[in-house]
Amino acid sequence: MTPAFEPEALSWYEGSARQRIAALVDPGSFREAVGPEERATSPHLALFDLPEQFDDGMIVGQAAFKGTPILVAAQEGRFMGGAVGEVHGAKLVGLLRAAKSLALDVLVLFDTGGVRLQEANAGETAIAEIMRAVVEARLSGSRVVGLIGGRSGCYGGGGLIAGCCSALLVTEQGRIGVTGPEVIETNRGVEEFDARDRALVWRTMGGKHRYLIGGADRYVDDGPEAFRAAVRDVLAAPGRLDLATLDAEQARLERRLARFGAARDATDIWSALGVAEAPAVPGLSTQAFRAVALGRESAHDAR
Amino acid sequence: MRDWATQKAARAARIAAGASFARGKVVQAADLAPFLEAVLRPGDRVCLEGDNQKQADLLADALAEVDPGVIHDLHMVQSGIVLPSHLDVFEKGIARRLDYSYSGPQAARIARMLYGGQIALGAVHTYLELFARYFIDLTPQVALIAAVSADRDGNLYTGPNTEDTPTVVEATSFKDGLVVAQVGEIVDRVPRVDIPGDRVHFVVEAGRPFHVEPLFTRDPGSITETQILTAMLAIKGLYAPYGIRRLNHGIGFNTAAIELLLPTYGEKLGLRGQVCTHWALNPHPTLIPAIEAGWVEQIHCFGSEVGMDDYIAARPDIYFTGADGSLRSNRAFCQTAGLYACDLFIGSTLQVDLSGHSSTVTTNRIAGFGGAPNMGSDPRGRRHPSEPWLKAGAEADPDTPAPLRRGRKLVVQIGETFGDGNVPLFVERLDALALAEKLDLPLAPVMVYGDDVTHIVTEEGIANLLLCRDPDEREQAIRGVAGYTEIGRRRDAGMVARLRERGVIRRPEDLGIDPLDADRSLLAARSIKDLALASGGLYRPPSRFRNW
Numbered sequence: 001m002t003p004a005f006e007p008e009a010l011s012w013y014e015g016s017a018r019q020r021i022a023a024l025v026d027p028g029s030f031r032e033a034v035g036p037e038e039r040a041t042s043p044h045l046a047l048f049d050l051p052e053q054f055d056d057g058m059i060v061g062q063a064a065f066k067g068t069p070i071l072v073a074a075q076e077g078r079f080m081g082g083a084v085g086e087v088h089g090a091k092l093v094g095l096l097r098a099a100k101s102l103a104l105d106v107l108v109l110f111d112t113g114g115v116r117l118q119e120a121n122a123g124e125t126a127i128a129e130i131m132r133a134v135v136e137a138r139l140s141g142s143r144v145v146g147l148i149g150g151r152s153g154c155y156g157g158g159g160l161i162a163g164c165c166s167a168l169l170v171t172e173q174g175r176i177g178v179t180g181p182e183v184i185e186t187n188r189g190v191e192e193f194d195a196r197d198r199a200l201v202w203r204t205m206g207g208k209h210r211y212l213i214g215g216a217d218r219y220v221d222d223g224p225e226a227f228r229a230a231v232r233d234v235l236a237a238p239g240r241l242d243l244a245t246l247d248a249e250q251a252r253l254e255r256r257l258a259r260f261g262a263a264r265d266a267t268d269i270w271s272a273l274g275v276a277e278a279p280a281v282p283g284l285s286t287q288a289f290r291a292v293a294l295g296r297e298s299a300h301d302a303r
Numbered sequence: 304m305r306d307w308a309t310q311k312a313a314r315a316a317r318i319a320a321g322a323s324f325a326r327g328k329v330v331q332a333a334d335l336a337p338f339l340e341a342v343l344r345p346g347d348r349v350c351l352e353g354d355n356q357k358q359a360d361l362l363a364d365a366l367a368e369v370d371p372g373v374i375h376d377l378h379m380v381q382s383g384i385v386l387p388s389h390l391d392v393f394e395k396g397i398a399r400r401l402d403y404s405y406s407g408p409q410a411a412r413i414a415r416m417l418y419g420g421q422i423a424l425g426a427v428h429t430y431l432e433l434f435a436r437y438f439i440d441l442t443p444q445v446a447l448i449a450a451v452s453a454d455r456d457g458n459l460y461t462g463p464n465t466e467d468t469p470t471v472v473e474a475t476s477f478k479d480g481l482v483v484a485q486v487g488e489i490v491d492r493v494p495r496v497d498i499p500g501d502r503v504h505f506v507v508e509a510g511r512p513f514h515v516e517p518l519f520t521r522d523p524g525s526i527t528e529t530q531i532l533t534a535m536l537a538i539k540g541l542y543a544p545y546g547i548r549r550l551n552h553g554i555g556f557n558t559a560a561i562e563l564l565l566p567t568y569g570e571k572l573g574l575r576g577q578v579c580t581h582w583a584l585n586p587h588p589t590l591i592p593a594i595e596a597g598w599v600e601q602i603h604c605f606g607s608e609v610g611m612d613d614y615i616a617a618r619p620d621i622y623f624t625g626a627d628g629s630l631r632s633n634r635a636f637c638q639t640a641g642l643y644a645c646d647l648f649i650g651s652t653l654q655v656d657l658s659g660h661s662s663t664v665t666t667n668r669i670a671g672f673g674g675a676p677n678m679g680s681d682p683r684g685r686r687h688p689s690e691p692w693l694k695a696g697a698e699a700d701p702d703t704p705a706p707l708r709r710g711r712k713l714v715v716q717i718g719e720t721f722g723d724g725n726v727p728l729f730v731e732r733l734d735a736l737a738l739a740e741k742l743d744l745p746l747a748p749v750m751v752y753g754d755d756v757t758h759i760v761t762e763e764g765i766a767n768l769l770l771c772r773d774p775d776e777r778e779q780a781i782r783g784v785a786g787y788t789e790i791g792r793r794r795d796a797g798m799v800a801r802l803r804e805r806g807v808i809r810r811p812e813d814l815g816i817d818p819l820d821a822d823r824s825l826l827a828a829r830s831i832k833d834l835a836l837a838s839g840g841l842y843r844p845p846s847r848f849r850n851w
Contacts, residue, residue, distance in 0.1 A: 009824065
């Protein structure tokens with residue numbers, strides 16, 4: 001007898017930032033900039049007696065994707081939950097500026113809970129600089145693609161940056177949001193949001209829901225091969241950002257608010273989208289889910 | 304002349320007093336508090352059913368609502384202090400004395416109340432000890448129990464979580480005590496009769512299932528590579544050489560890692576069918592991949608596990624099931640099975656001292672024992688031989704002639720040298736001793752005594768205490784696997800090296816294990832979702848464990 005189920009070799013959810021990059025781009029093609037050997041560590045963490053990491057939880061560099069040069073950034077969720085600090089943020093800003101001057105597309109592998117509390121001012125500034133750099137890169141014609149499927153999700157400032165991307169790819173385990181579950185519970189009470197109810201967290205912020213309401217453009221399996229295929233797809237589409245796209249995005253968000261603003265739970269939204277058995281959605285396999293998701297809200301017209 | 308049936312008369316009086324609140328045997332939930340005031344007497348010994356899993360929660364809440372002016376000084380004799388209401392009865396003066404076994408979720412509050420003198424503590428027991436005392440000197444006068452459903456005659460269906468109920472009812476009902484059951488619903492015909500109706504005097508419909516805690520679910524996503532390494536050591540260094548077929552696993556991520564390595568690492572070692580075939584074990588979701596891969600012949604369970612019911616019902620060759628198809632668990636029988644019919648117990652703990660004593664007590668928390676000290680002890684009354692039992696006995700006592708030599712059950716403590724929050728596993732002095740001094744207890748709450756422990760497994764290796772010939776060797780064997788803890792760093796390096804030459808200490812490399820191979824890709828399931836998929840969708844994990 002053989003096991004009924006065999007997990008894949010590398011789980012995106014479990015992998016490290018470096019494992020993800022290595023498995024995503026053409027084999028052996030990644031060249032890191034400001035690597036660990038340069039020891040660009042946080043200038044703040046030592047003040048709090050906290051451990052530093054030589055890459056400050058952000059890995060940036062150039063690689064080839066299907067033979068074409070591309071820039072890649074990956075957050076290391078295992079270091080401080082992928083939280084954004086001064087150096088961490090500056091490395092991404094630099095990469096995005098390079099994208100503009102080199103006219104290359106960028107892949108951002110998100111895995112972050114938001115800004116690092118220990119260097120909050122520097123971190124918040126970094127988020128603003130990153131958002132500006134994303135927009136400038138896009139205005140110059142580069143595409144900035146966000147890949148979301150790590151343990152820490154894509155929260156706080158990470159969620160804001162994701163909102164500026166050309167396209168977002170998300171797995172079932174991936175989560176996208178600004179305010180995280182625990183913060184909502186702390187501020188608004190457990191009646192408003194029970195952060196320990198993981199099924200609630202995932203059906204409110206998880207990949208399936210974000211894909212259904214148009215908060216992500218591709219829904220992918222938890223492995224590098226699935227991400228590779230989806231990246232190839234979205235890079236085939238032209239990148240553009242102008243007033244017309246922003247108007248369309250505004251209209252889309254207004255429409256979404258009008259349609260679903262009164263919903264109490266994600267399952268209400270799914271029912272309104274025409275999903276016959278909304279409560280069954282979390283348990284659906286990828287294939288079955290794609291079938292019920294045909295009537296989903298359109299993804300960003302702005303992207 | 305002496306009246307030889309005073310207890311029968313007392314029970315008849317209780318039934319008569321309760322009958323005014325009942326239609327037949329059925330009492331309305333709204334009348335529970337006055338009903339309990341009518342059937343209870345001050346000073347009664349009361350068993351309120353509840354252990355680490357199922358809870359008679361409706362009855363617990365009702366008992367906390369009775370008037371302490373009417374009902375007071377109760378002596379609670381119950382497996383678990385788990386719900387807040389279990390301690391509310393002491394705070395309100397309804398109960399005074401306590402004999403119990405497990406208090407995990409209330410560990411901090413019970414410690415405060417014991418220090419404050421609000422509870423007169425008899426003793427903290429193992430489950431099996433407390434059950435034993437139900438039949439000798441702690442027989443309940445009233446038992447408040449929980450079942451899934453009842454018919455109007457009081458026949459009870461306890462469903463997959465039968466657990467303590469038959470034992471409690473046996474002791475109470477056959478010694479002229481009163482049995483009151485809360486049930487989820489009253490039906491015309493119960494799916495199977497777990498408790499015959501003539502042992503049950505009143506039934507109350509809760510309108511909802513009794514509370515069950517998913518205590519035995521471990522998310523494979525949280526298993527670390529160090530835990531995987533300790534699991535590899537246990538499988539290759541203990542299960543294989545001793546040929547462990549009959550065993551019990553304690554709760555924890557180390558043992559969950561072992562379960563998830565059987566179909567991968569264990570398969571590579573060719574151990575399927577050679578080890579881990581017969582179990583005394585709750586329905587651990589992490590054992591699903593091994594069951595599906597054909598490793599397991601059968602499992603007897605203390606209780607059930609939330610979400611596992613459909614999977615169990617679909618695997619009757621593996622589990623004990625009733626005429627209705629669902630699991631039949633029984634804590635007393637399974638504890639007995641774990642004590643007498645298993646050759647190995649393996650579990651993790653919080654503190655181990657230099658004699659090998661271990662404890663889960665910290666000074667501000669009293670979690671009780673549950674079943675672990677019973678599982679984790681060598682039964683002196685055992686007489687049937689088995690290969691692992693004889694081999695361990697020979698290692699411990701090579702000089703006695705074989706026909707007169709006792710065998711030994713393997714009792715293994717497994718853990719990382721630094722546990723949760725980087726707290727060292729190894730200590731000079733157990734916190735349990737400080738607690739005993741503070742509460743003036745005659746016994747420190749030791750979970751597993753050093754003389755019962757046969758092996759300690761950490762990421763640094765396996766210490767075989769059976770091969771130690773004196774207390775010095777024993778101490779150095781423990782220090783020798785204690786890593787970079789204070790205890791480990793103060794080892795006698797020369798002596799540890801000699802112990803390693805004798806095989807008393809075995810490092811990963813001595814067993815042909817490369818620590819770099821301890822990778823999460825070795826786990827047969829890496830998430831709760833993988834477990835659900837491995838079960839073919841039959842395992843339905845509770846909401847709190849789902850990340851989808």
